[in-house]
Amino acid sequence: MTPLQATDFIKPSVTNAPNPSSLPDLTISDVDNAxxxxxxxxxxxxxxxxxxxxxxxxxxxxxxxxRGFRRHLRTRHPGAITTVDQNGISPQETTAGIYALRRWVLSLGWRNARYSNEPGRGSLAIAEICDKLERIAAQDSDFAAQYGKHFHRRIPENTSSLKLRE
Structure with a gap:
């Protein structure tokens, strides 16, 4: 696998990738009558x-x-989102998902997001995207000037509150 370059992030398929906004807290009856x-x-x-x-x-x-993530969505935020199982993920859906995560990180959405439960470095996919963008920024001053040098979240010093869930 070739290392990611700035061109892997700066292209319309990434910068225009859809990244849907969250829905407000909903009840099951809200969803039934949506x-x-x-x-x-x-x-x-x-x-x-x-x-x-x-x-x-x-x-x-x-x-x-x-599995744990989908269970959390069903039990803690019922009706907020329609979950799907992992079976049958197509290459197109994988590519679209990768582009959406790249956009979220590149636009500093990940770094600056406000969470009530600090997710730390997040998933391996997000951590790798942050690592690669920071490497690109260190090597490409034009990229760094436009997008910044830091993409990982600012993790609080007291990380004992971080919880890893199954």
């Missing part, structure tokens, strides 16, 4: 819960497994 279908969770995702929980912060719970 005028439109809910947002569908991509099979390729960060496993960090981005559901807005108090109007200004997202949940931030991070899960090692998709």
């Amino acid at each position: 005028p439109n279908p809910g947002v569908m969770l991509s099979r390729f995702n960060s496993r960090v819960c981005d559901i807005v929980v108090n109007g200004v912060e997202m949940c931030g719970a991070y899960y090692v497994s998709q």
